[in-house]
Amino acid sequence: MQTKHKVNISISTIVIYVLLSLGALVMVFPFYWMITGAFKTAVQIQMFPPLWIPTSFALDNFQTALSMAPFATYFMNSVIAMIGCVSCCSFTTILGAFAFSRLDFPGKNIVFGLLLGLMMVPFEMIVITNYRTIIDLGVYNTIFALIVPFTSSIFYMYILKGFFDSVPTSLYYAAKIDGCSDWKYLWKVMVPLAKPSLVTIILLNAIATWNSFLWPMLAVSDPSVRTLPFGLYAFVSEGGAHTELMMAASTMIVVPMIILFMFARKQIVNGVARGGLKG
Amino acid sequence: MKITLSHITKQFAQTTAVSDFTAEIESGHLIALLGPSGCGKSTMLNMISGILPVTSGQILFDDNDVTDLSANRRGVGLVFQNYALYPHMTVMQNICFPLELQKVAKAERMERAMAMAKLVHVEELIDRKPSQLSGGQQQRVAIARALVKNPNVLLLDEPLSNLDARLRIEMREEIRRIQQETKITTIFVTHDQEEAMSISDKIVLMKLGVLQQMDVPQNLYDSPANCFVADFLGNPPINKTTGVVKDGGIQLDNGPLVHDDRFTNLKDGQRVTLSIRAEAATVTNENGNVDCVVDTTYIMGKESLAYVKLGDQRIRIYIPADHEFGEGSTLHLKLGKRGVFVFDETSGDRLI
Numbered sequence: 001m002q003t004k005h006k007v008n009i010s011i012s013t014i015v016i017y018v019l020l021s022l023g024a025l026v027m028v029f030p031f032y033w034m035i036t037g038a039f040k041t042a043v044q045i046q047m048f049p050p051l052w053i054p055t056s057f058a059l060d061n062f063q064t065a066l067s068m069a070p071f072a073t074y075f076m077n078s079v080i081a082m083i084g085c086v087s088c089c090s091f092t093t094i095l096g097a098f099a100f101s102r103l104d105f106p107g108k109n110i111v112f113g114l115l116l117g118l119m120m121v122p123f124e125m126i127v128i129t130n131y132r133t134i135i136d137l138g139v140y141n142t143i144f145a146l147i148v149p150f151t152s153s154i155f156y157m158y159i160l161k162g163f164f165d166s167v168p169t170s171l172y173y174a175a176k177i178d179g180c181s182d183w184k185y186l187w188k189v190m191v192p193l194a195k196p197s198l199v200t201i202i203l204l205n206a207i208a209t210w211n212s213f214l215w216p217m218l219a220v221s222d223p224s225v226r227t228l229p230f231g232l233y234a235f236v237s238e239g240g241a242h243t244e245l246m247m248a249a250s251t252m253i254v255v256p257m258i259i260l261f262m263f264a265r266k267q268i269v270n271g272v273a274r275g276g277l278k279g
Numbered sequence: 280m281k282i283t284l285s286h287i288t289k290q291f292a293q294t295t296a297v298s299d300f301t302a303e304i305e306s307g308h309l310i311a312l313l314g315p316s317g318c319g320k321s322t323m324l325n326m327i328s329g330i331l332p333v334t335s336g337q338i339l340f341d342d343n344d345v346t347d348l349s350a351n352r353r354g355v356g357l358v359f360q361n362y363a364l365y366p367h368m369t370v371m372q373n374i375c376f377p378l379e380l381q382k383v384a385k386a387e388r389m390e391r392a393m394a395m396a397k398l399v400h401v402e403e404l405i406d407r408k409p410s411q412l413s414g415g416q417q418q419r420v421a422i423a424r425a426l427v428k429n430p431n432v433l434l435l436d437e438p439l440s441n442l443d444a445r446l447r448i449e450m451r452e453e454i455r456r457i458q459q460e461t462k463i464t465t466i467f468v469t470h471d472q473e474e475a476m477s478i479s480d481k482i483v484l485m486k487l488g489v490l491q492q493m494d495v496p497q498n499l500y501d502s503p504a505n506c507f508v509a510d511f512l513g514n515p516p517i518n519k520t521t522g523v524v525k526d527g528g529i530q531l532d533n534g535p536l537v538h539d540d541r542f543t544n545l546k547d548g549q550r551v552t553l554s555i556r557a558e559a560a561t562v563t564n565e566n567g568n569v570d571c572v573v574d575t576t577y578i579m580g581k582e583s584l585a586y587v588k589l590g591d592q593r594i595r596i597y598i599p600a601d602h603e604f605g606e607g608s609t610l611h612l613k614l615g616k617r618g619v620f621v622f623d624e625t626s627g628d629r630l631i
């Protein structure tokens with residue numbers, strides 16, 4: 001009886017693992033195809049049946065791709081845009097979340113309700129407004145154009161406010177008694193306590209900024225201010241369809257994110273599972 | 280530091296949590312703020328600390344008006360009922376935090392924090408996080424954090440309510456010891472009368488936001504200002520009987536007439552509450568103040584606790600254990616000098 005029970009468990013476990021493995025394979029395959037493609041020649045990549053394992057691991061394609069477009073500049077732009085967006089956005093998110101969570105001011109709930117309502121407006125709808133804004137600010141075609149629209153996020157603020165709300169009020173009063181101002185309380189108590197939530201927010205924000213495509217394409221045109229995803233797209237359309245070079249370029253774009261993900265995997269997974277965040 | 284509270288009122292939306300509270304707390308005293316749940320003790324404490332603004336009234340520390348001073352400038356120490364330690368900091372960092380905010384140099388900070396940690400006996404726990412401490416240890420850390428900045432006033436909001444009976448007694452004696460050592464004016468909130476009696480210089484008793492009486496513990500017990508104070512203090516609770524003044528005595532409702540020389544000045548026909556502490560009535564062979572009938576007795580060793588009937592009304596008294604009093608036997612009761620009070624039935628004001 002007992003052995004049978006055990007067998008049942010292991011069969012269902014096997015089924016689950018087989019299904020999960022299939023899922024993982026489906027997810028991983030495009031990456032595999034991209035990375036191996038980066039090492040193939042123009043002929044090899046068109047072969048049918050496909051060549052599963054590349055014959056050489058020479059870095060020719062990477063060199064060629066790098067020589068054909070200023071990927072180093074694109075990379076720097078991406079990094080600057082990412083750091084700019086993430087630091088500004090984190091700062092405003094922390095301040096906003098604190099104000100809505102802890103401070104009393106007239107119309108607080110109404111303002112917060114309005115902001116939540118705005119979350120329902122998709123980004124694509126306010127693209128034109130944003131476009132006008134950067135034109136009026138005179139930052140069109142500069143790196144600032146990539147940062148300005150993303151200096152605050154209602155969604156992240158909402159998430160962080162949720163966490164701040166869960167911090168007991170008595171801690172706030174205790175800090176007051178200890179001689180803390182609101183500002184010091186925020187940075188010395190609230191922010192350290194919210195570290196796990198904040199790290200998740202920062203990582204998600206960083207990934208979203210790194211991968212963003214639509215806005216950089218609209219906000220900049222000059223190659224010197226392109227970011228990586230837009231640069232890659234331009235590379236494809238301007239340089240003709242050299243699939244193997246595209247693969248090499250894509251690999252270079254994705255690698256930083258993969259490294260980041262590997263280091264912060266636990267944080268991201270925890271954060272997403274706990275807060276039910278979207279990616 | 281002397282604390283003067285004058286005509287303090289706190290109004291929340293509909294409820295009046297504290298109304299027209301006036302008291303003066305002498306420097307270096309330990310005051311117990313006592314009262315039933317919801318009577319406004321925490322509200323009072325929070326107003327003194329500056330966490331809550333007053334609706335009206337004035338708070339003075341010595342001669343300085345601090346009514347409008349915010350909490351971080353009043354220089355009070357407050358220990359919360361749930362301790363409110365910072366969970367991300369170690370014990371040492373928790374104790375140092377108020378000094379850090381005062382920009383005290385690091386070496387001095389550590390020295391003072393360590394001295395405090397020793398005072399409350401947590402010097403071996405300084406590297407732990409609050410989550411790794413027991414309730415009693417957390418409380419001591421909270422006290423150290425409140426004391427380290429040398430506050431003028433120490434406020435404690437039911438700091439012992441989460442502890443077991445033994446630790447409570449240990450800790451309240453420790454609080455008393457620390458308070459006497461540091462001579463800080465201290466207000467200690469509790470709804471445990473024994474706790475209040477045992478460690479305080481004076482007790483402030485509140486009911487529904489109104490100050491009932493402020494006095495040294497023994498006076499509160501021996502000479503309550505009104506019926507509520509008499510009811511609140513004492514274990515077992517004071518016996519309450521009702522009746523009407525008649526012929527220089529008190530005619531109990533559906534019961535006998537109680538004679539006493541003290542009752543002769545009462546106004547005939549007035550409805551009163553006659554309250555008698557259990558230890559105030561003794562059995563006598565001569566003519567007592569009133570006769571009663573034994574209902575039930577509980578042997579307690581040295582003496583017995585007996586429920587006796589005065590007509591329809593039951594009271595608790597102690598009778599000597601060597602007396603054999605069966606159920607239904609009649610006793611003569613003599614009322615002692617202490618522990619017998621007469622209150623106006625409607626207002627609760629003390630008449631005798």
Ligand SMILES: Nc1ncnc2c1ncn2[C@@H]1O[C@H](COP(=O)(O)OP(=O)(O)OP(=O)(O)O)[C@@H](O)[C@H]1O
Nearest residue numbers: 291292294296315316317318319320321322323470
């Ligand atoms: N923020 C608030 N808003 C509205 N009413 C409040 C608020 N805080 C307290 N009250 C009310 O004020 C009264 C006094 O509350 P308080 O917390 O001071 O009581 P307490 O004596 O400390 O009671 P306990 O012994 O249970 O702690 C209560 O009736 C309570 O409901």
Ligand SMILES: [Mg+2]
Nearest residue numbers: 320321322436
């Ligand atoms: Mg309370």
